[in-house]
Amino acid sequence: MKNWPLYEVFIRSKNGLDHKHVGSLHASDPQMAIENARDVYSRRMEGVSIWVVESIHITASDPKETSAFFEPAEDKVYRHPTFYNLPDELEHM
């Protein structure tokens, strides 16, 4: 598919849920990408809404930097509710 750009496809399976990445495909323009995405990724009513975005427009975090990049969240256990010691009598908090 020379010169046909690659698109990433995101599908919302039903209203109330997020669009989720399902794969990619080539198309000559965004409209064709949407139509092809319907045929390739939703032949069995997998979706009620499709997003496509040209893959080159996605900026991704660097896998080589994963541990350093996500490190700031690592030692902050107090961000989780289970960190706190509270009496058993206390219900529903």
Next chain:
Amino acid sequence: MMDRELKNLEFQSRIDRDEKIEAKDWMPEEYRKTLIRQIGQHAHSEIVGMLPEGNWITRAPSLRRKAILLSKVQDEAGHGLYLYSAAETLGIERDTMIEELHSGKAKYSSIFNYPTISWADMGAIGWLVDGAAIVNQVALCRTSYGPYSRSMVKICKEESFHQRQGFEIMLQLCKGSSEQKAMAQDALNRWWWPSLMMFGPSDKDSPNTAQSMAWRVKRFTNDELRQKFVDMTVPQAEILGITIPDEKLKWNDEKGQYDFGEINWEEFYSVVKGNGPCNKQRIHARKKAHEEGQWVRDAALAHAEKRSKKIA
């Protein structure tokens, strides 16, 4: 220790922890090459696999059967596309893969080089060929490369109807007239051995298996998967009341599995090398479709360019 060796060790330990490898992660060149080859072959098999069944779409015996067959062939196109996309995440271009298929450099499953000469073949293909593919693909859902594994999960979900519709065709023929039952038996006779060949060479002749297993690209060996398929399929043939064409096929109580005869490996390698009944025809059909579609691709591109100029 060399930097590369360290990286290889780190990579192997990620695999051993059953971590999935994603597209942008570091991976040994050989891992990448193995996957490109395997996923490419798998994609080509889906695409070429449309041809033997496409042969029967216009001659399906009822509207119901025709709609089902169309839908199955459309799924195969979709499955080919999932897999091409998965291979592309490893850095190979779609065009290159298609060129490699057309030039004969890339292989596809040899089963599709056999002709489909009767309607019963649609039953046998769904039941046996898709059955064998499912055994292989269910195992591959746990392959170590993330994009490949996700494609496999989607494909497996969609493909179980393929096998069931095939079995249903066989069942209907087997319950029909004696001529119809004979058609089903004939199809089983022709498709049984090629289906067993789908799992590839025997383990002792498959030098790449050990590395693929260590990388968890493959989760079971060819012979293990073949055995699983035989054990699953024999009782199904009994339900149909037709006979698997293997005199050595026998339940082995001790092993808890079936013993079966030796595959004709000469035939296997001959078809792989391009000398099967339909190798030339299949590649010819693919090339013709690709070349005759050129103007459509050109027109789509011209349209897209014109529109983007208008917007700009």
